[in-house]
Structures are given as structure tokens and as C-alpha cells.
Amino acid sequence: MCESNVFLKKQDGTETLIMENVAAITPLGTNTFLLKGLLGDRQEITGRIEDINLMAHKIVLVAV
Amino acid sequence: MCESNVFLKKQDGTETLIMENVAAITPLGTNTFLLKGLLGDRQEITGRIEDINLMAHKIVLVAV
Numbered sequence: 001m002c003e004s005n006v007f008l009k010k011q012d013g014t015e016t017l018i019m020e021n022v023a024a025i026t027p028l029g030t031n032t033f034l035l036k037g038l039l040g041d042r043q044e045i046t047g048r049i050e051d052i053n054l055m056a057h058k059i060v061l062v063a064v
Numbered sequence: 065m066c067e068s069n070v071f072l073k074k075q076d077g078t079e080t081l082i083m084e085n086v087a088a089i090t091p092l093g094t095n096t097f098l099l100k101g102l103l104g105d106r107q108e109i110t111g112r113i114e115d116i117n118l119m120a121h122k123i124v125l126v127a128v
Contacts, residue, residue: 002066002118025116038119052089052116054066055102 003038004057008047011063019043022059031064067102068121072111075127083107086123095128 003021010016024036028044035043047061067085074080088100092108099107111125 002121004118023117023119025118027113049091049113053087054068054089054118055087057066 001038002054002057004052004054004059006035006045006059006061008045009050009060009062015060018045018061025059033061065102066118066121068116068118068123070099070109070123070125072109073114073124073126079124082109082125089123097125 003023005020006018006022007015008018019035021038022035023038026034028034031046031048033045035045045061048064050060050062052059067087069084070082070086071079072082083099085102086099087102090098092098095110095112097109099109109125112128114124114126116123
């Protein structure tokens with residue numbers, strides 16, 4: 001399976017896991033994204049995309 | 065494998081395949097992204113992310 005884990009990085013560099021098994025990401029506006037989970041769960045997150053690493057199943061957003 | 069195909073959507077709605085087997089995507093600036101391929105190939109693309117669908121292995125950017 002190819003879901004990713006989405007992390008939010010704070011200004012101090014620490015990363016917090018926001019949501020696991022994210023299947024899709026859709027921008028809702030500037031610096032706002034809708035995360036859709038494999039099981040239909042949804043969560044909005046505010047941040048700027050820093051990196052999408054599909055092989056590592058890791059997506060990092062930076063707090064803005 | 066979890067690479068995705070990256071498409072660029074034009075104003076008329078048509079989608080063009082820009083790069084296959086993309087392993088990572090890193091923003092370089094506003095509306096500019098560096099696509100990194102599984103085999104080390106790299107390509108810059110200008111656009112705004114419209115949708116990231118990890119299950120469909122499809123990432124769509126819109127031309128700006």
C-alpha cells in the first residue's frame with residue numbers, strides 16, 4: 001500500500017505525526033490541505049509543504 | 065512500489081504526463097517543484113498542486 005504519514009514540523013524543527021495512512025491530499029487554499037485517510041477519515045491541516053517522499057511514505061509540512 | 069506519475073493540467077483541462085515514477089517532490093519556491101525520479105533523474109516543474117492521490121499514484125499540478 002502506498003499511503004503516507006503526514007508530519008507537521010514546528011519552527012524548532014520538531015516533527016509531529018498528524019495523520020497516518022493518508023491516501024490523498026487536496027489543497028483547500030493557500031497553506032491549507034485536506035488529508036483523506038484510507039478509511040475515509042478526513043483532517044484539515046495548515047502548513048506549507050516542505051517535502052513529499054513517496055518511497056519513505058512521508059510527507060512533511062512546515063507550520064506557518 | 066509507491067512512485068507516482070506527475071501530470072500538468074492546462075487551463076483547458078487537458079492533462080499531460082510530465083514524469084513517471086516520481087519518488088519525491090520538493091518545493092523550490094512558490095509554484096515551482098523539483099521532481100526526483102526513482103532512478104535519480106530530476107525535473108523542475110512550474111505549477112500549483114491540485115491533487116495528490118497516493119492510491120492512484122497520481123499527482124496533478126495546474127499550470128499557473
